Amino acid sequence: MFTLLLLFFPLLAALLLLFVKGEQVKKIALGAAVIEFLISIIAVVQFQHTADTQFEVNRPWIYTLGINFHVGIDGISLLLVLLTTFLVPIIILTSFKHNYKNPSLFYSLILAMQMALVGVFVSLDGFLFYIFWELALIPIYFICLLWGGENSAKITFKFFVYTLVGSLLMLWGFIYLYLNTEGIHSFDIGALYKAGRSLDAAHQGCIFLAVFMAFAIKMPIFPFHTWQPDTYVTAPTQGTMLLSGIMLKMGTYGLIRWLLPVTPLGTAQWGNLVIILSVIGIVYASCIAITQKDFKRLIAYSSIAHVGLIAAGIIAANVQGIQGGMIQMLSHGVNVVGLFFIVDILQTHTGKRDLASLGGIRNVNPQFAVLFLIILLGSVALPLTNGFIGEFLLLNGLYQYSAWATAFAGLSVILGAVYMLRSYQAIMLGETNSITVGFTTLSGNEKVVLLIICAAVIVFGIYPKPLLDIAEPAVVKLVSSLTP
Amino acid sequence: MKALILLSSLGIITLLAEIFSFKKLLYPFVLLGLLATFIVNLFDWNLPSKIFFGMMQYDHFAVAFTSVILAIAFLWFIMSDSFFKEGTNITDHFGIVLFALAGTVIMVSYTNMTMLFLGIEILSISMYILAGSNKDDLNSNESAFKYLIMGAFATGFLLFGIALIYGSTGSFNLAEINLFITSHKGDVPMLFYAGVLLMLVGLAFKVSAAPFHFWAPDVYQGAPTVVTAFMATIVKTAAFAAFLRLFYTSFVTVSDIWVNVVWVMAALTLLTGNITAVMQTSTKRMLAYSSVAHAGYMLLALVAGNIYSSSAVLYYTAAYSIASIGTFCILSIVTNVKGSDVIDSFNGLGKSNPFLAFVMTVVVLSLAGIPPTAGFFAKYYIFTAALQSGYTNLVLIAIVASLIGVYYYFRIIIAMYFKEGRNEVISIQPNHKIVLIIIAIATIVLGLTPDFIIRLL
Numbered sequence: 002m003f004t005l006l007l008l009f010f011p012l013l014a015a016l017l018l019l020f021v022k023g024e025q026v027k028k029i030a031l032g033a034a035v036i037e038f039l040i041s042i043i044a045v046v047q048f049q050h051t052a053d054t055q056f057e058v059n060r061p062w063i064y065t066l067g068i069n070f071h072v073g074i075d076g077i078s079l080l081l082v083l084l085t086t087f088l089v090p091i092i093i094l095t096s097f098k099h100n101y102k103n104p105s106l107f108y109s110l111i112l113a114m115q116m117a118l119v120g121v122f123v124s125l126d127g128f129l130f131y132i133f134w135e136l137a138l139i140p141i142y143f144i145c146l147l148w149g150g151e152n153s154a155k156i157t158f159k160f161f162v163y164t165l166v167g168s169l170l171m172l173w174g175f176i177y178l179y180l181n182t183e184g185i186h187s188f189d190i191g192a193l194y195k196a197g198r199s200l201d202a203a204h205q206g207c208i209f210l211a212v213f214m215a216f217a218i219k220m221p222i223f224p225f226h227t228w229q230p231d232t233y234v235t236a237p238t239q240g241t242m243l244l245s246g247i248m249l250k251m252g253t254y255g256l257i258r259w260l261l262p263v264t265p266l267g268t269a270q271w272g273n274l275v276i277i278l279s280v281i282g283i284v285y286a287s288c289i290a291i292t293q294k295d296f297k298r299l300i301a302y303s304s305i306a307h308v309g310l311i312a313a314g315i316i317a318a319n320v321q322g323i324q325g326g327m328i329q330m331l332s333h334g335v336n337v338v339g340l341f342f343i344v345d346i347l348q349t350h351t352g353k354r355d356l357a358s359l360g361g362i363r364n365v366n367p368q369f370a371v372l373f374l375i376i377l378l379g380s381v382a383l384p385l386t387n388g389f390i391g392e393f394l395l396l397n398g399l400y401q402y403s404a405w406a407t408a409f410a411g412l413s414v415i416l417g418a419v420y421m422l423r424s425y426q427a428i429m430l431g432e433t434n435s436i437t438v439g440f441t442t443l444s445g446n447e448k449v450v451l452l453i454i455c456a457a458v459i460v461f462g463i464y465p466k467p468l469l470d471i472a473e474p475a476v477v478k479l480v481s482s483l484t485p
Numbered sequence: 486m487k488a489l490i491l492l493s494s495l496g497i498i499t500l501l502a503e504i505f506s507f508k509k510l511l512y513p514f515v516l517l518g519l520l521a522t523f524i525v526n527l528f529d530w531n532l533p534s535k536i537f538f539g540m541m542q543y544d545h546f547a548v549a550f551t552s553v554i555l556a557i558a559f560l561w562f563i564m565s566d567s568f569f570k571e572g573t574n575i576t577d578h579f580g581i582v583l584f585a586l587a588g589t590v591i592m593v594s595y596t597n598m599t600m601l602f603l604g605i606e607i608l609s610i611s612m613y614i615l616a617g618s619n620k621d622d623l624n625s626n627e628s629a630f631k632y633l634i635m636g637a638f639a640t641g642f643l644l645f646g647i648a649l650i651y652g653s654t655g656s657f658n659l660a661e662i663n664l665f666i667t668s669h670k671g672d673v674p675m676l677f678y679a680g681v682l683l684m685l686v687g688l689a690f691k692v693s694a695a696p697f698h699f700w701a702p703d704v705y706q707g708a709p710t711v712v713t714a715f716m717a718t719i720v721k722t723a724a725f726a727a728f729l730r731l732f733y734t735s736f737v738t739v740s741d742i743w744v745n746v747v748w749v750m751a752a753l754t755l756l757t758g759n760i761t762a763v764m765q766t767s768t769k770r771m772l773a774y775s776s777v778a779h780a781g782y783m784l785l786a787l788v789a790g791n792i793y794s795s796s797a798v799l800y801y802t803a804a805y806s807i808a809s810i811g812t813f814c815i816l817s818i819v820t821n822v823k824g825s826d827v828i829d830s831f832n833g834l835g836k837s838n839p840f841l842a843f844v845m846t847v848v849v850l851s852l853a854g855i856p857p858t859a860g861f862f863a864k865y866y867i868f869t870a871a872l873q874s875g876y877t878n879l880v881l882i883a884i885v886a887s888l889i890g891v892y893y894y895f896r897i898i899i900a901m902y903f904k905e906g907r908n909e910v911i912s913i914q915p916n917h918k919i920v921l922i923i924i925a926i927a928t929i930v931l932g933l934t935p936d937f938i939i940r941l942l
Binding site (some may be wrong): 064065066081132136138139143146154165166170180 | 835850855856857859861865868872873881884887888895899902904915934935939
């Protein structure tokens with residue numbers, strides 16, 4: 002029943018928020034998000050460390066077509082649910098300084114989005130998964146459209162259509178699988194796995210490509226990334242955080258749950274191509290990030306590089322690769338939200354976010370300098386930060402697949418250090434100028450958020466075992482099911 | 486059967502209202518009458534035998550489609566009260582609409598081609614008059630005239646087809662025609678095939694499938710908005726039911742001669758409808774093209790021709806009609822205030838009237854086929870039906886078409902929320918408010934629980 006609670010509590014809260022007026026909205030939204038986080042913590046405590054799906058609910062939904070309301074949580078789902086419930090309150094907290102127009106709708110959409118995201122991570126029925134997958138798109142579309150910056154109508158529309166193309170191809174793939182299920186057709190995950198594996202290699206390859214498109218666009222992987230930088234830059238900060246922190250993980254999670262086990266032969270056939278694309282994306286996005294002048298855009302490109310590595314590790318389909326992917330999804334989620342928050346802080350305090358006009362903030366605000374540095378080091382994967390564990394496991398997993406790919410993917414660590422440290426230098430070090438001189442203090446909310454994120458960076462950098470333990474049985478089971 | 490009798494009597498009574506002067510009471514009376522018809526119709530669910538000397542059969546298919554049509558008609562009546570309260574010749578409006586509905590009931594329940602013809606004509610002639618019901622408006626007159634000329638042409642094709650089929654098989658009865666084909670495998674006269682194709686043309690005209698759709702945008706645009714709503718929903722539903730019934734009882738055994746034609750038609754309809762809609766500036770004309778495009782999706786079910794087909798069309802027409810009534814209702818409200826139906830009239834609606842903007846968003850998302858609305862499940866179900874029969878390419882075309890569809894539907898959403906408008910106060914009449922609330926709820930509820938409709942057929 003935890004699953005239903007996790008799923009419908011945010012929806013309920015979102016609907017209630019629509020009727021709340023005034024300043025209270027922020028606090029109620031935060032309260033609801035915190036309660037949701039506590040529910041997920043209880044779920045973590047109750048969770049048995051086995052590979053089984055737990056808290057399962059399976060009810061007939063569209064009976065005539067074999068579609069069930071089937072949700073459940075295993076280790077892989079649990080970590081992503083946890084990421085969602087952890088980040089949403091933080092994201093809401095980051096918005097406290099902003100006075101958005103029509104706040105009740107804004108927070109309501111964030112919570113509705115949370116419901117859809119949790120739904121994606123717990124669905125065990127192909128049709129249900131698709132519904133949640135699309136449902137997540139609607140709130141974020143409106144968040145970006147209504148509260149976005151210049152040109153947001155055009156850019157968010159491109160984003161919407163781009164992801165919809167992928168989704169429809171995925172739907173096509175799922176229907177194809179569905180029609181190949183034995184007996185009375187069913188969308189249940191087990192039936193779809195079976196149907197997928199019963200196909201010959203050529204058909205599995207087609208399904209792989211169709212479904213992969215959806216995930217590749219969502220992540221995004223080179224060359225399907227062109228929607229991403231503009232969307233991240235124009236979206237309001239909270240929208241960007243939702244997109245990069247959580248929504249991106251829908252794609253990588255999809256790879257693990259809905260692609261690898263469905264079409265093992267397809268993965269074998271096209272895995273090489275995907276890894277090559279991912280590696281190209283890593284190098285390409287890193288190089289572009291180095292030349293960026295706008296810090297927000299720089300982080301957007303760094304996100305492409307990071308997710309490329311995650312995708313490559315997952316497609317390598319071994320325990321290290323997938324475990325690394327899991328951990329890196331969490332750390333990337335936390336770190337990227339932190340970085341986007343730093344952009345937001347810079348913007349609110351100095352009005353600028355381009356590297357050229359900032360500088361010397363460390364001299365006036367050393368506290369901020371330290372917090373920023375910790376998050377930044379997590380992002381460049383320094384040992385003892387959370388980023389390190391993930392990248393290490395990913396590269397390890399990828400190495401078992403291809404040494405060459407690993408060599409190029411490893412560049413991401415070096416290039417990442419180049420662009421991140423360069424931007425730190427530009428923003429924090431050097432001479433304090435007239436723009437930055439006034440930025441001397443952080444507000445209470447800002448401190449709280451940055452401290453929470455820094456704590457997560459360090460704690461899970463030093464002691465990642467609890468997280469690894471949650472996912473491990475499920476990952477081992479998954480990988481062993483892939484090799485016949 | 487009961488629905489047909491009730492509707493016809495209601496129609497006659499409304500005509501008497503002019504003489505006995507109870508015009509004021511007519512509107513609630515007809516609404517109650519429709520509600521009663523809807524309920525009574527449900528009691529025909531297991532009516533087994535053929536009626537009217539085997540000319541009609543009130544099977545599950547007929548009852549299900551009649552129910553959808555009556556439900557939509559009910560919503561339509563509430564939405565278009567001004568059509569029945571203002572201006573002259575009000576009682577005629579009632580009578581014509583009710584007879585049109587009687588025509589649709591015949592179209593969904595015939596088993597004899599003469600009844601098909603009668604049904605289509607009753608419906609079409611009523612529609613010719615309704616399209617021109619705004620007598621002082623040049624566009625309305627043009628619309629009626631165009632519809633009449635083109636419609637008469639199509640009817641000619643249809644009648645010619647019926648005649649040829651009768652000539653070659655010796656029967657008007659669908660079951661007997663089917664029997665004739667199966668017993669004369671290999672030596673069915675050539676004229677029969679010609680007849681099938683001619684009927685196909687006639688019916689394709691009625692459902693506005695490309696390349697026989699050219700009348701639709703002009704007629705839809707010129708006619709009063711409420712009449713357009715009627716044409717886009719009820720007429721289309723009935724025409725598709727008739728189409729499906731004919732081709733799936735009589736011509737299914739010779740499907741290899743028409744299925745490719747319908748395949749091409751579906752692809753053409755999807756692409757021309759959607760692509761032309763993108764270029765429109767008038768919302769009404771855009772919706773007209775979108776209505777053409779939706780006919781294309783429904784043709785997919787016809788091409789598929791399997792156990793899913795009729796329930797897919799049933800669900801699709803219900804989902805599409807509900808959403809269309811919503812869009813036309815909002816369009817008429819907005820057009821009344823702003824004096825124009827260009828897409829820019831929707832600018833700033835999100836601020837000036839959040840309720841209208843919200844409902845519009847829901848119905849537009851449904852038309853675009855985005856979950857969790859009914860429109861999504863309708864498309865999904867049609868795609869499944871087509872894939873089941875192996876029409877992968879056609880489904881891919883339909884997917885591309887629905888992406889194009891998203892583009893023009895979202896223009897309305899972007900206009901409402903993103904562009905600045907003049908912020909006039911838009912007041913909504915209570916009846917419109919009720920209809921819109923029902924539509925918004927129905928669109929989402931149907932989308933989440935489609936089972937109770939699709940298990941009917």
